[in-house]
Amino acid sequence: MTTAQKIRGRRAVAAAALAVMGLGATGCGAINPQATTANYAPSDGISLNVGDVQARNLMLVTNSAEEEARVLGSLVNNTENAQSLTLSVDGGSVTIDVPAMTTTKLEDDANKTILPSAGAEPGAHAEVTAAIDGITSEEAVPVVNGALAEYRPYLPGGYDESTVEHLEHSEDAEGGH
Numbered sequence: 001m002t003t004a005q006k007i008r009g010r011r012a013v014a015a016a017a018l019a020v021m022g023l024g025a026t027g028c029g030a031i032n033p034q035a036t037t038a039n040y041a042p043s044d045g046i047s048l049n050v051g052d053v054q055a056r057n058l059m060l061v062t063n064s065a066e067e068e069a070r071v072l073g074s075l076v077n078n079t080e081n082a083q084s085l086t087l088s089v090d091g092g093s094v095t096i097d098v099p100a101m102t103t104t105k106l107e108d109d110a111n112k113t114i115l116p117s118a119g120a121e122p123g124a125h126a127e128v129t130a131a132i133d134g135i136t137s138e139e140a141v142p143v144v145n146g147a148l149a150e151y152r153p154y155l156p157g158g159y160d161e162s163t164v165e166h167l168e169h170s171e172d173a174e175g176g177h
Contacts, residue, residue: 001045029038045073045150052079052096060089060126060143061154068156069118069126069143071096075104088129089141090119103133107154114156118143 042130045057058073069089077083086095092115098104104111120126122145130137146152152159 029031044144045141046139046141048130048137050085050137051083052081052137053077053085053132055057055085056059057129058128058139058141060115060128060141061121061144061145061151061156062164063145063160065090065118065121065124065143065154067117070106070154070156071113071115072106072151072154074105074106077102078105083132086131087113087115088116088131089126092116114135114174122147 007063015088028123043057045059045120046055047127048055048058056074056076058071060069061072071094075085075096076100077100080100082100083098084095085098086093094113094115095111096104096106096111099101106113118126119128119141122143124143128139128141130139144151147154
């Protein structure tokens with residue numbers, strides 16, 4: 001025979017079991033870091049801050065380590081004073097003027113910036129020293145080539161199809177897929 005007291009007891013046990021299951025299912029999030037709170041550069045380039053200038057999506061575009069490399073990215077200066085950022089790679093350097101309260105987009109032809117060499121092959125990272133007014137930061141900056149079509153217009157000396165021929169799919173390839 002089922003009594004009201006037995007029903008209340010079963011409901012209490014069921015509620016307690018649900019509460020324990022709920023805590024067990026959500027407890028991992030309480031002690032583990034959440035991936036969505038981590039800061040990262042969501043593109044091919046990196047982000048770095050030097051002095052009062054913030055570099056966003058900074059990368060080098062070249063066909064090889066020994067050839068000229070174009071610097072891409074945006075430089076943000078939110079101060080009342082113009083800044084000059086010097087980038088040094090593999091013994092060569094360039095200085096980029098960043099006016100006060102502006103964002104300088106290095107993809108624009110007016111801000112075209114070329115280094116004598118990349119110092120690393122495409123697909124690797126070049127050791128770049130960024131400096132403003134005696135403040136320096138050494139960073140590993142990605143080096144890319146024309147494998148991705150969006151970077152081809154920025155290659156110093158133009159795009160060379162032979163750099164990506166080995167990436168082309170062929171019906172004659174083994175397996176026929």
